[in-house]
Amino acid sequence: MSAWLVRWRLALRIARRDARRHPGRTLLVVLMVGLPVLVITGGDTLFRTEDVDAGEELSVRLGDADVRITGESREEIAADPSTGTVWAKAAAADPAWTRDEVTGLLPDGSRVVESRNSWLYVGTDGGYARVDAYAEDTADAMIEGRYEVLEGRLPERAGEVAVSPQVAERAAGPGEQVVLTRDDVPAEVVGVVRRPFESSDVVVLPLTDAGLLTDALSRFYADVPGGLDWPAVQALNRRGLAVLSREVAQDPPPESAWLPAELGISQVDGGNAAETAVIALVVASLVLEVVLLAGPAFAVGVRRQRRDLALIGATGGSAGDLRRIVLANGVVLGGGAAVLGAAAGIGLAAAAIPVIESRTDQVFGPFDVPVRDVLLIAAVGLFAGLAAAWFPARQAARTDVVDALAGRRGQVRTSWRSPVFGLVTAAAGLALVVLGARGEELAVAGGAVLLVIGMVTATPWLVGLLAPLAGRLPIAGRLAVRDATRNRSRTAPAVAAVMATVAGVTALAIGSASDSAQAERDYVPSAPLGTARVYGGMEVTEADWDAVAAVVEREAPGRPVHRLQGNVWTNSTVQDEIAVVAEGCTGDLTTCRWFPDTSGTVMTSYGELVVTDAAGLRAIARPGVPEEAYAALDAGRAVVFGSGAVGDAGRIAVSAVEYDGTGEGTLLGTAELPAVEVPLPAAGRQGVDLPAFVVVPASLAERLPLPVATTTLVTGGPDDPVTEAQEERIGEALAALPADGSITVERGWQDDLALARLILVLVGGALVLIATLTATGLALTDARPDFATLAAVGAAPRTRRSMAMASAAVVGGGGALLGVLVGLAPGIAVAYPLTSTNYGTGVDPVLAVPWDVLAAVGIAVPLVAVAVTGVFVRSGLPMSRRMT
């Protein structure tokens, strides 16, 4: 065994024994290092388990089948062989593929079953709910694995269904009757099922009832003797069939083998450089914080070990041996904490999964421990422990053996290199921050890191600057300041931890407050305050809207409910649209289509044309719509915002256009309407804000060249706002209706970042408290001999408590003040690119300094630390005793 190894074994042995002899210090370091490892490992494990990859999903997608086939086209397609997802196809299959056709293309002896998938309405207590529906050949064994039967069984004959747990709760459970489709076709629920790794609402029917589904998509599951290899899959792709083959999916070909190059896209995640940089920044900040918080514990350990280290020196240990012994503490404690934290994180994640699944809709995949990630996280934890022990180890190597053996402190030597390096680095960081204010957030972030690192390095020197203050303070304060300046190896890391934390909170708080201030300045309400708008899904009938209106009137009574009508968009490639024609223009619609004449931006909330009455317009319009508009609607005339569309005869022309998905439009017809032109409202920061270009009264709706339908219901307003409770009740009631409706209420600008800032203050405040109380506790322990002397000379018992509170004020208050000063520059700098309208050119930036947040972390938290110290530290000086 080499000499180097022997020396390390000795050092590790001493470190292990010391860890057991000083359980308090051991626990402190293990918590500092282990807790972040636990949180990150647990979070990563939950994330990886929740993220179901293609391999895990294969058995769900295929069940017991070898192959799944979908008839996408009658021409060649490009499809991902590991998932069966289609990436390129010319046109949809017409006619649709049949089971016999698919069977004919597979090897002899293959067996094929069909599955059909779409949606249908299921009757519930409140009306109908739209759910995903699967019609399956449940008698065939190939279905095994595609459904998880939680209760009962899969349907076997016509008139039977199995439902998901959510549908069972809302509609009917096992043994009960349920109605399907709007025709109320009765069916018996025979089981409760779930598609693995999914939480959606599902109904499963036998294949014989597939006719109940609307526009169902067919899938074919095949049992192929010998499986289907990649050449066979490619052959089917050339015929227009997308294939998921178990054999190929388990060992898929490279992307270049199936993804057409002309698409210019790739599934390979090239990574996001900015995202990686942010993650690296967060990890580095976390490691720095751990090092600064755990460092004092190692520093105090070196102080206590001083005589032992001197003995080792006297016995023949070199400076390197002494350094190695302290570093071994970092290895033992950091490594132990990392292992414990990682194991606990994985265990907690395993315990949390069933709890999360039972209380939320979240569904997890197979338990997945990300071994590589865990090893990396544990390695970072070990590194943090080593880094925390590094500076104390260097100090140990400089132990003056003679002084230590005699029990003397020895001269406190300070190096000039560290503060110079620190200040130079901080200055460079500040320069980078200032330069970054011109539009580079990453430069500001990088400069902030340098600034903090520089100040951390210079902190021991900065703490030393407090020394002259000591003489002017009363005894408790004088002791605290002298203790802080003479024990900088213990004090400086704690002050630096507070400083770094508060600087980060300050910078982030200023950036987010400025961002919020800009959002508030630039916010454009989409409706008058307190106005509720209810939107519907696709293919909603007027009868459905009647049911929605009834819900709104019931839950938010006493307010008129206005209907807005307009173009209805469908889920197909062919779309019909109403366009306004410019006055006197006789060319094709490409040149004659009219838009309001303004140099700036014009925004509409309800499209180009909306049908409603004067009361409806008043409910949705912002200030600036002239009264003549409402009078025109009452008089049965259309209102046009802006000039150029209404002719001298007081009429506008509107045309119906059909778009077929290729960009070409076909004119279907034109109509003329009586109309009034009103001036555009004044433009705001974002441009002109209109409800629509043209508002047509309901009395003219039948004259439009295309039929219109209800698109939105509107109720409430500034004088009678819809409350949050009413909004919630309407939302719940809408969920039970077939209209697939949703409600939104204009409540003005909401500060989305307020919660984040609050969390920032709480987390930052907690870290400041931990650092301050840790340093204070260690200072009290170190000061025991001094307290004994104080007792001997007659000091008051409260001196101990006073000194502790003063220590807390030095560390917490000094560090926080420094942190606010350090954080101001990056905070102000990042506010400029974040809030500049034109992204960094400096146009219209907003700077908002959240003084309440700064006061909280800079003043209130240190005061809390002082108060907590005063409450929990006992007064009373110890009796003099022999110190070993």
Place this chain on the structure above:
Amino acid sequence: MSAPMLLLSGVTREHRQGDSVVHALRGVDLAVHPGELVAVMGPSGSGKSTLLHVAGGLDTPTAGEVLVEGRDLATLSPAQVAAVRRRSIGYVFQDLNLLPSLTALENVSLPLELDGARGGLARRAARDALDEVGVGHLAGRFPDDMSGGQQQRVAIARALVGPRRLLLADEPTGALDSTTGEEVLRVLRARCEAGAAGVLVTHEARHAAWADRVVFLRDGVVVDQSGPVAGAESLLPVGGEA
């Protein structure tokens, strides 16, 4: 007579404290040969401990030479001086000699392990040293589980384990009762008679009586040296009891 194990020639040690200079040692000459036990006596502040620190390479003289087994410590690097302490010099202090987190065996094998000796080899040598001082049965005990006298014996074993032949003891009986102290000195004496060289700092004449020579220090200067004394046993009452 063989070459001295330890030779101090004109050794001076000054400490600067602000504007004042403290002369801990002034022109001290001392030679200690193998088989010889030399006692150093003097009042508090006379430089006894400083002499021991300089002799063991823990402190650097302001002037003069320090030779250990013929090697001038001033010509060695700090790492080489540490190696000399591992291989040639053994220290015993008044108390708190042992590392509390190591067993007696491990404390004794410490200099060997610091020197890179394999575990088995180091432990065998350590066990031999413990047996030699009569505390082999304490090998597995931690210092907290031993009496003061037992700890000092273990410390002496560590000071002499392996090839070390120069023993420096700074008031090794200061924290012990008189009987235990006598036992410790008996071990020291026996080791010197077996070929080691020893320097014993003490302020008690009865302990100095165990030495072959006594050097008297005052204000850092050797003011007197006595010749070889009668054997220590001559100081004991008839029957060998104190």
